[in-house]
Amino acid sequence: MFxxxxxxxxxxxxxxxxxxxxxxxxxxxxxxxxxxxxxxRQTPLIEEDGIGGGIFLEKVFSDDVDDSLISASLILGDTLxxxxxxxxxxxxxKHRTLLYDFHTVLRGENxxxxxxxxxxxxxxxxxxxxxxxxxxxxxxxxxxxxxxNGILHTVRGGETLSSIAQRYNADSEAIRITNELFSExxxxxxxxxxxxxxLDWTRLQEINGDLFIWPLSGIVTSGYGYRRDPFNPSRxxxxxxxxxxxxxxxxxxxxxxxxxxxxxxxxxxxxxxVISHHSGYRxxxxxxxxxxxxxxxxxxxxxxxGDVGSTGQSTGPHLHFTIYRNGVTVNPRxxxx
Numbered sequence: 395m396f397x398x399x400x401x402x403x404x405x406x407x408x409x410x411x412x413x414x415x416x417x418x419x420x421x422x423x424x425x426x427x428x429x430x431x432x433x434x435r436q437t438p439l440i441e442e443d444g445i446g447g448g449i450f451l452e453k454v455f456s457d458d459v460d461d462s463l464i465s466a467s468l469i470l471g472d473t474l475x476x477x478x479x480x481x482x483x484x485x486x487x488k489h490r491t492l493l494y495d496f497h498t499v500l501r502g503e504n505x506x507x508x509x510x511x512x513x514x515x516x517x518x519x520x521x522x523x524x525x526x527x528x529x530x531x532x533x534x535x536x537x538x539x540x541x542x543n544g545i546l547h548t549v550r551g552g553e554t555l556s557s558i559a560q561r562y563n564a565d566s567e568a569i570r571i572t573n574e575l576f577s578e579x580x581x582x583x584x585x586x587x588x589x590x591x592x593l594d595w596t597r598l599q600e601i602n603g604d605l606f607i608w609p610l611s612g613i614v615t616s617g618y619g620y621r622r623d624p625f626n627p628s629r630x631x632x633x634x635x636x637x638x639x640x641x642x643x644x645x646x647x648x649x650x651x652x653x654x655x656x657x658x659x660x661x662x663x664x665x666x667x668v669i670s671h672h673s674g675y676r677x678x679x680x681x682x683x684x685x686x687x688x689x690x691x692x693x694x695x696x697x698x699x700g701d702v703g704s705t706g707q708s709t710g711p712h713l714h715f716t717i718y719r720n721g722v723t724v725n726p727r728x729x730x731x
Contacts, residue, residue: 489565489567489568489571489572489589490541490542490571490572490589491571491572491574492540492541492542492544492572492573492587492589493540493541494522494538494539494540494541495512495538495539495541496536496537496538496539497512497536497537497539498534498535498536498537499531499532499533499534499535499536499537500533501533503531504528504531505519505520505525505528505531505602508537508539512539514539514540514542514543515543515592516528516598516602517543517545517591517592517593517598518540518542518543518544518545519537519539519540520593520598520601521544521545521546521593522537522538522539522540522545522546522587523537523538524546525601526601527601527603527728528601528602528603529602529603529728540587542572542589543589543590544572544587544588544589544590544591545587545588545591545592545593546585546586546587546588547562547585547586547587547588547591548583548584548585548586549580549581549582549583549584549585549586550582551582552582553580553582554578554579554580555569555570555575555578555579555580556578558580558586558588562588562590562591564588564589564590564591565589565590568589568590569586569587569588569589572587572589573586573587596672596673600729602731603728603729603730603731604731605650605675605729605730605731606649606650606677606717606726606729606730606731607647607649607650607695607696607730607731608638608649608730609638609646609647609648609649609677609679609713609715610638610640610644610645610646610647610702610713610715611640612638612639612640612644612712612713613638613639614636614637614638614639614727615637615638615639615712616633616636616637617633617636617727618633618634618635618636618723618725618726618727619632619633619725620632620633621633624709625707634716634723635678635680635714635715635716635717635723635726636714636715636726636727637712637713637714637715638712638713638715639710639711639712640702640711640712640713641702641711642683642701642702642703642704642711643683643684643701643702643703644701644702645698645701645702646679646682646698646699646700646701646702646713647695647696647697647698647699648669648677648693648694648695648696648697648699649669649677649695649715649717649726649730650669650671650675650677650695651671651692651693651694651695651697652669652670652671652672652675652676652677652692652693653669653670653690653691653692653693654667654668654669654670654687654688654689654690654691654692654693654699655668655669655670655676655689656668656689657685657687657688657689659705660680660706661706661707662680662706662707663678663680663681663705663706663714664680664681664682664703664704664705664706664707664708665680665681665682665683665684665685665700665703665705665706666678666679666680666681666682667679667682667685667687667699667700669693669699673719674719674720674721675717675718675719676717676718677715677716677717677718678714678715678716678717678718679699679700679713679714679715680706680713680714680715680716681702681703681704681705681706681708681711681712681713681714682700682701682702682703682705682713683700683701683702683703683704683705683711684700684701684703685699685700686698686699686700686701687699687700717729
């Protein structure tokens with residue numbers, strides 16, 4: 395019986411052996427032709443040379459490069475000789491449409507802290523909210539906060555987008571995009587936001603109250619505005635300056651640099667000095683005991699121009715101090731730091 399089974403299985407075994415040999419030969423051929431696909435120890439695409447694989451790709455690229463490696467090269471930003479380089483996209487435009495946030499002023503806040511918190515300059519917040527004095531900023535006031543630096547400009551008759559841009563040394567395209575304009579012509583009275591523009595230095599100093607220094611340290615005995623006449627209590631009159639008490643002979647100093655336009659005597663002011671400054675400003679110093687400058691002299695801010703006295707109509711040693719802007723008196727306290 396054993397002999398019967400052995401004879402019948404012999405052809406079958408021989409056939410299996412031939413098939414196994416063929417399968418082994420095919421596997422060997424595949425490994426020889428493309429060993430990478432079956433080598434578990436193959437080098438990863440990105441090795442220790444860092445994200446991007448620049449150095450690694452230089453090592454593995456050859457004349458017989460794999461399509462998958464070419465794709466990886468394009469993704470990782472590397473190039474091959476003769477390869478078409480895809481340029482990086484250009485930077486996004488910096489010009490932005492004007493948008494606003496809103497902020498309610500809290501106790502202890504001022505324009506400087508708000509500007510720092512929002513990453514803006516003071517000019518932008520001041521101009522947008524038409525603030526005339528930062529010292530008078532009220533708690534609870536709601537401020538508009540722009541999304542970029544710049545100031546407002548009210549268009550005058552005959553002005554165009556180009557002329558406005560030239561005036562502020564700004565980019566006309568930036569103005570157009572920021573304000574969503576569709577024409578070079580703009581109606582007079584229109585308010586435009588000029589991105590990147592700044593307030594005039596003098597105007598900013600005015601608003602911050604830093605334009606003048608105090609000409610004399612002392613107590614203000616009479617403020618700017620209507621008051622009872624010290625020589626006739628039955629009537630009121632307009633006091634066009636402030637009175638600062640001081641000891642007789644104390645130095646009186648120029649509140650801002652400028653040129654002395656007049657010195658002399660007046661029956662009311664006594665000995666006085668007038669100094670002309672930039673931007674249409676003048677300052678007057680009255681009731682001096684001694685004048686220590688002369689007409690035409692240039693004086694620096696803080697330079698001594700006279701001494702405290704009680705000349706003219708005066709109730710005691712003090713300085714009468716007046717500031718004019720374009721010939722009109724203004725409250726000195728709003729402009730002095």
